[in-house]
Amino acid sequence: MRVLLVEDTQALVKAYRQGLEEEGFAVDVATDGEEADVKCRSTSYDVIVLDIMLPKVDGLTLLKRWRAAGINTHVLMLTARTTTPDKVVGLDTGADDYLTKPCEMDELFARIRALVRRGHQQKDPMLRCYDLEIDTAARQVKRAGRTVNLTPREYALLEFLAFHRGKVVTRSMIWEHLYDEYDENTSNVVDVYIRYLRNKVDKGFDPPLILTRWGEGYMLRGDDDPPPATK
Numbered sequence: 001m002r003v004l005l006v007e008d009t010q011a012l013v014k015a016y017r018q019g020l021e022e023e024g025f026a027v028d029v030a031t032d033g034e035e036a037d038v039k040c041r042s043t044s045y046d047v048i049v050l051d052i053m054l055p056k057v058d059g060l061t062l063l064k065r066w067r068a069a070g071i072n073t074h075v076l077m078l079t080a081r082t083t084t085p086d087k088v089v090g091l092d093t094g095a096d097d098y099l100t101k102p103c104e105m106d107e108l109f110a111r112i113r114a115l116v117r118r119g120h121q122q123k124d125p126m127l128r129c130y131d132l133e134i135d136t137a138a139r140q141v142k143r144a145g146r147t148v149n150l151t152p153r154e155y156a157l158l159e160f161l162a163f164h165r166g167k168v169v170t171r172s173m174i175w176e177h178l179y180d181e182y183d184e185n186t187s188n189v190v191d192v193y194i195r196y197l198r199n200k201v202d203k204g205f206d207p208p209l210i211l212t213r214w215g216e217g218y219m220l221r222g223d224d225d226p227p228p229a230t231k
Contacts, residue, residue, distance in 0.1 A: 001046040001116050001156065002026040002177045006036040006062075007078070008054055012101075016049070019105045024139065024152035025112070026180040033057025040066060044176060045073050047115045049108075052079040052090070060093050067094040074115040078103070113137065120163040127162040129209055129220055132201065134162050141201075148200050153178070157193050158201065158220075161210065166222020168213045194218055 003020055007013050008031045020027045028043065030036035032055040040048060040062075052059035063075060077095040079086070087098045096118070097111050113136060117123065127134040131144045139155055141148040150158065156178050161169065171190045179189075194210065202208040209221045 001160070002028070002043070002180065003112065004028050004030060004036065004039055004043070004045045004048045006030045006033075006048065006050045006054065006059065008032060008051065015105075016108070019109070020112075022152070023109050024156045026156075026178055028181045031055075033059070033062050037062055037065065039181075040071060040073065041069075043181075046119060046177060047112050048073050048075045049078050049112070050075050050095075052077060052081060060089065063090075063093050063095060074119055076108075076111055076115060078108070110137070116163075122163065127159070127165075129162060129165055130207070131205070132209055134159060143201060143205055150197075150200060154193060154196055154200070157190075158197055161218065161220040165220045168216045168219045170217040173217070 001024075003025045005013065005016055005020070005027055007016065007029070010031075013029055013031065017027050017029060028039055028045075030039050034056045036048075036050070036054070037057065050059045050063065054062075059077065059079070063077075066073070066075075074096040075094065076097045076099060077090045078099050078101060079090070080101045081087075082100045090098050096115055099108060099111060113125075117125065117136065125135060125137040127136060133142045135141070136159060141150055141155065141158065157174065160174060160177055174190050194212075198208070198210050202210055207221065211219050211221055213219060
């Protein structure tokens with residue numbers, strides 16, 4: 001999933017970005033309000049982590065502008081302001097969650113994952129498709145009870161397909177949500193990672209779950225997609 005991290009303290013930017021990337025998130029960074037506004041309006045993010053105290057335009061003003069413009073991206077406000085009135089103002093302005101600094105990284109990741117699930121109307125952290133189980137909290141995958149070991153990028157791709165189960169996702173959709181602005185890969189890397197996933201998730205199992213819709217994109221098999229006929 002793709003996250004916009006809006007923070008002007010370089011030490012925190014480095015720590016948060018590194019941690020999020022290790023968790024498999026694609027991360028874009030903005031260090032002032034004007035840069036954040038441009039990126040938010042030009043890219044579809046899954047979650048925005050937004051500091052309140054920012055140069056040029058503060059976080060609350062940004063959030064008001066985004067909500068007024070109909071931008072509904074989930075926003076986690078991350079700030080050193082700890083009083084209840086500060087939290088109330090942030091939430092009433094349109095934030096979806098509020099976390100005070102300093103915070104534990106594991107809590108930050110858990111709250112971001114919860115917002116991602118909320119964005120896909122998925123309350124249960126466990127995603128299921130036939131005999132495939134994806135634990136989005138532990139980031140673990142099993143098929144037919146057997147653990148499937150995935151790299152962070154492979155996991156992110158499978159999770160994205162699972163959130164859109166039964167629906168075709170295009171290469172451009174996958175690219176937009178799984179790769180950050182600094183990634184120098186070409187778009188055909190999506191096909192490469194689909195192949196990696198198939199070798200781990202589908203090879204040796206039946207039915208195959210990762211489907212190709214020629215000329216459209218890829219999808220994770222839905223309940224209405226019957227398995228191929230056996231001979």
